[in-house]
Amino acid sequence: MMHFLTNLRLAVGTAAEHFTDDPALLLLHISRLLPARLVQPTARLVSSCAGKESYSSSALLTGLMSxxxxxxxxxxxAALLRGRLSANQARALADVSLVANRPDLDDAFLARATEARRFRAAQARRFWYSGAMTPAVEILENAGGGAERRQGRRLAAELRILEGxxxxxxxxxxEPVPRHALDVLTNSLPHTASGYAHRSHSILLAKKQARWETLAVTRVGYPVKVGKLKARNRDVVGATYQRLLPSRLSATMDxxxxxxVEEVLAIALEFxxxxxxxxxxxVNALVTRAVAEVIGIPWVYEVSGHLADTWAATGGAEARxxxxxTLFQERETEAMLSADLVVTLGRAVKDNIVADGVPEEKVLVALNAVGGAFLAEPLPPAEARVQLGLDPKGQYVGTVSSLVTVSSVVTYEGxxxxxxxxxILAPRHxxxxLLIVGGGVALPSLKEQARTAGLRExxxxxxRVSRSRAHVSHQALEVFVVPRRDLRVTGxxxxLKPVPALACARPFIASKLPALQEVVSDGTNGLLCNAEDQADLAARLEMLLADSQQRVRMGRxxxxxxxxxxxxxxxxxxxxAAYERILERFR
Known part of the structure; x- marks a missing residue:
C-alpha cells in the first residue's frame, strides 16, 4: 500500500507540473493513457453534446481525442472568422491549436490574446514548439504569476542541459566485477512495448545467455510518469529492471x-x-558518462534513432x-565522441554517425533481430487465423506496429x-x-478513417496485444506491410518490425526508403513501393495476392x-566482443 501512495504522490506532482506548463497537452496525454473503450465513447459524447459548431476548448480537445x-x-x-472572442478564449484556443500541430492558427489566436491571463505562458509554449528556446525562457523571466515563474525555471533548466x-x-x-554490464534505459518491458523496449530486452537476455551478468535501470520516475501507479521498484521479466521511484521529483530537469546520477551510482556501487x-x-548519455567517469569504467552509447529529426518532423524544414x-545535435555528437563505443542498428544510421565526425572503427552495427518463438517453424496463415478467432478462409494483409503520430497530419508508419x-483493393477482393495490430495516438484517427470509408467491418x-499474440498475428497475414512515410528519420x-515478419516466412511490402532497403530486397523477400503512394502500394499488394507461389518463395x-x-x-x-575490446584498452 505504501508504494502505491508513494507512486500516487509522484504521479500527482508530475501531472500538476504538466498542467502548469501545458494543460491542453496534459489532457490529451491522459486520454491516451486511459483505455480507448472508455475514452472514445466519452469524447464522442462530449463532442456531440457541445455540437459540431462549438469552438470551446474542451469540445475541440475531445475532438482530437476522437x-x-x-x-x-x-x-x-471558423472560430477565427467569428470575430467575437475574449482574450482568454483566444488564449485557450491558441493552446488547442498548438496541441493540434497548427502553429499558424496558434499565432492568429495569440494575436487576439494579448490581454489574457497567463498570456506569457502561451507565448512561451509557442516559442518552445518552434525550437526558439532562449526567447521562451526570456519571456517568462519577469513573469508575475508563480505558475509562470515555475514554468520559466523548468524551461531554463532544459536549455542549460542543451547548452552543455x-x-x-x-x-x-x-572495483568492477568482470562480465557485469549495467544498462541505463529510458523505458522497458513490461510497461512499454515499443521496438526500443523489445530490442533492449532481447539484447539483455542474449547477453545473459553469453554469460554476462546484467541489470538495467530506467529513468527516474518511470514508469509512474506514464501512468503505471502500481509499479514496483524492480521488475524481473527474464531481464531485471531496477526502477527509480522517489515520492517527488526535483522541480527542474537538471x-x-x-x-x-546519484541513484545510478549507488546501484553501480552495489552491482x-x-x-x-x-x-x-x-540525456541518458549525460547520466551514464558521469557515472562511468567517476568510477573509472568504459561506457557504450547505443544510438537507436535521431530524436532531433523526430522532433523536427512536426515543424517542417525551418525546425532544422x-x-x-542545433543544440540537440551538438549534444548528440558530443555524446558519441566521448563514448568508448557507439552501437547502432543499421548501415544508414552508421553512415550518419560517421558523417558527424565519429571514427568509423568506433561504431558497431548490431542489427535488429529475432529470437525465442520466432525461431520456431511458423504456422500456416489459416491455422494462425483460427488461433486469433479470424476467418481462416479470408485473405489478410496488415501490420504489427506502434501507431505513433508525428503531427496531426503526418504519421511515421503510414x-x-x-x-x-x-x-482501393477492397471492392474487387x-x-x-486488413489486420492492424498495435496501439498508439494515431489509432482514433485510423478508426475514423475506416468508418468514413465504409470499411469498418x-x-x-x-x-495492443501480448507478445505471444503478436507473434501469431504475424503468421496470420498473407503479406506484411510497412508503408512508412518519407521523412528524414524514417529514411x-x-x-524492428520487418524482422519478425520475415522470420515468420511472410513476404514483405515496404516503402522504398534507404533504412527499409537494408531489410527488404525487392523481388527476393518482398516488394518495395513508392513512399506515400497509395496506388502503388495497392498495385504491389495485388501483385502478391494474385501469386501464392511467389508469396511462398519470398517468405522462405x-x-x-x-x-x-x-x-x-x-x-x-x-x-x-566489442565490450571485451574496449575493456582491454582500459586495463
Missing amino acids: GEEQEVAGRLE WRPEPAAVPF GRLQHQ RPSVLHTTSHH GSERY INDLTSAFG PRLK RIIFAG SVTP NGRRTVLKTRTWTSSAQAVG
Whole structure:
C-alpha cells in the first residue's frame, strides 16, 4: 500500500507540473493513457453534446481525442472568422491549436490574446514548439504569476542541459566485477512495448545467455510518469529492471538528472559493473558518462534513432535551423565522441554517425533481430487465423506496429496510406481484410478513417496485444506491410518490425526508403513501393495476392536470411566482443 501512495504522490506532482506548463497537452496525454473503450465513447459524447459548431476548448480537445483532427482544424479556422472572442478564449484556443500541430492558427489566436491571463505562458509554449528556446525562457523571466515563474525555471533548466550542463557526482572508490554490464534505459518491458523496449530486452537476455551478468535501470520516475501507479521498484521479466521511484521529483530537469546520477551510482556501487551501456538520446548519455567517469569504467552509447529529426518532423524544414535542433545535435555528437563505443542498428544510421565526425572503427552495427518463438517453424496463415478467432478462409494483409503520430497530419508508419490502399483493393477482393495490430495516438484517427470509408467491418483493429499474440498475428497475414512515410528519420532508422515478419516466412511490402532497403530486397523477400503512394502500394499488394507461389518463395527467402544473419544471439555476441575490446584498452 505504501508504494502505491508513494507512486500516487509522484504521479500527482508530475501531472500538476504538466498542467502548469501545458494543460491542453496534459489532457490529451491522459486520454491516451486511459483505455480507448472508455475514452472514445466519452469524447464522442462530449463532442456531440457541445455540437459540431462549438469552438470551446474542451469540445475541440475531445475532438482530437476522437481522432477528428481535420474537423477540429476546420472549427478552429471558423472560430477565427467569428470575430467575437475574449482574450482568454483566444488564449485557450491558441493552446488547442498548438496541441493540434497548427502553429499558424496558434499565432492568429495569440494575436487576439494579448490581454489574457497567463498570456506569457502561451507565448512561451509557442516559442518552445518552434525550437526558439532562449526567447521562451526570456519571456517568462519577469513573469508575475508563480505558475509562470515555475514554468520559466523548468524551461531554463532544459536549455542549460542543451547548452552543455553536466551533473557532478562525488568521487568514490570502485572495483568492477568482470562480465557485469549495467544498462541505463529510458523505458522497458513490461510497461512499454515499443521496438526500443523489445530490442533492449532481447539484447539483455542474449547477453545473459553469453554469460554476462546484467541489470538495467530506467529513468527516474518511470514508469509512474506514464501512468503505471502500481509499479514496483524492480521488475524481473527474464531481464531485471531496477526502477527509480522517489515520492517527488526535483522541480527542474537538471535537478532530476543530478538525482538520477546519484541513484545510478549507488546501484553501480552495489552491482559493480565493468561496463555501462546506455541508449539514445543524449540525456541518458549525460547520466551514464558521469557515472562511468567517476568510477573509472568504459561506457557504450547505443544510438537507436535521431530524436532531433523526430522532433523536427512536426515543424517542417525551418525546425532544422532552430536553436533547439542545433543544440540537440551538438549534444548528440558530443555524446558519441566521448563514448568508448557507439552501437547502432543499421548501415544508414552508421553512415550518419560517421558523417558527424565519429571514427568509423568506433561504431558497431548490431542489427535488429529475432529470437525465442520466432525461431520456431511458423504456422500456416489459416491455422494462425483460427488461433486469433479470424476467418481462416479470408485473405489478410496488415501490420504489427506502434501507431505513433508525428503531427496531426503526418504519421511515421503510414498506416493511413495502407488503409487507403486497402480501400482501393477492397471492392474487387471481397475476401480481403486488413489486420492492424498495435496501439498508439494515431489509432482514433485510423478508426475514423475506416468508418468514413465504409470499411469498418473489413478492417480489424486488434489494439495492443501480448507478445505471444503478436507473434501469431504475424503468421496470420498473407503479406506484411510497412508503408512508412518519407521523412528524414524514417529514411535513416531501420525499424524492428520487418524482422519478425520475415522470420515468420511472410513476404514483405515496404516503402522504398534507404533504412527499409537494408531489410527488404525487392523481388527476393518482398516488394518495395513508392513512399506515400497509395496506388502503388495497392498495385504491389495485388501483385502478391494474385501469386501464392511467389508469396511462398519470398517468405522462405526472408526467413532463411533472418535465421542466418539476424538473431539476438549473434547481435549480443557482437556487442559482447566489442565490450571485451574496449575493456582491454582500459586495463
